[in-house]
Amino acid sequence: MGSVQSEIKxxxxxxxxxxxxxxxxxxxxxxxxxxxxxxxxxxxxxDCGKIVLKKNGKVKYTHINRKGYGCACLAFSDGVSQVHHFSSPVRKKDKDEFFRILDSTGIDKEKCYLLKWDAVSKSVVSIYGQIPKYEEE
Ligand SMILES: [Zn+2]
Structure with missing residues (x-):
């Protein structure tokens, strides 16, 4: 444990x-x-999971900053949901897979969504379901 979770825009x-x-x-x-x-x-x-130190004894950090290409959320009737992040544009294969799973039992269709990043309009477009909104406090 030992983590703080929050939401930002x-x-x-x-x-x-x-x-x-x-x-x-x-x-x-x-x-x-x-x-x-x-x-x-x-x-x-x-490779063994040991923290690598710099010559001066300080820890090193890696910064990964990946652009979003879309998201698929699969929600199950027991309340559990899985979110998949696409690291490349959403393909037909991804859509087919999503709709195949959507039709299986134990899926809460109302809470599922498939979204893609539209590079032209620079916005998120829904292929299926609702786009989650960020609510400002
Ligand atoms: Zn975003």
Whole structure:
């Protein structure tokens, strides 16, 4: 454990972006549930999972900043939901897969969505379902 979760407005689409901050290690993960943008600051670890230190004994961080291409959310009737972030434009294959799963049992169709990033209009377009809105406090 040891993380703080919160929500911010996504810098790419203005949608709901979740943040997960680990205060013990100063690592942070951010992902948008609309456009699928992903950003993280994590400690550099070796193959064994050991933290790699710089020559001066300080820890090193990797910063990943990935553009969002869309999101697929599959919600199950037991309340669990899975969000998949596309790291490349949504293909026909992805859509087919989504609609195939959507028709299976145990899926709460009303809460599912498939969204894609439209590079022309620079906004999130819904292929299926509602686009989650970021509510300002
Ligand atoms: Zn976004």
């Amino acid at each position: 996504c810098p790419q689409c203005g949608g709901r972006m979740f943040t997960d901050y680990y205060y013990k290690t100063d690592e942070e993960y951010r992902f948008c549930s609309c456009c699928g943008k992903y950003e993280s600051w994590t400690l550099v670890r070796d």
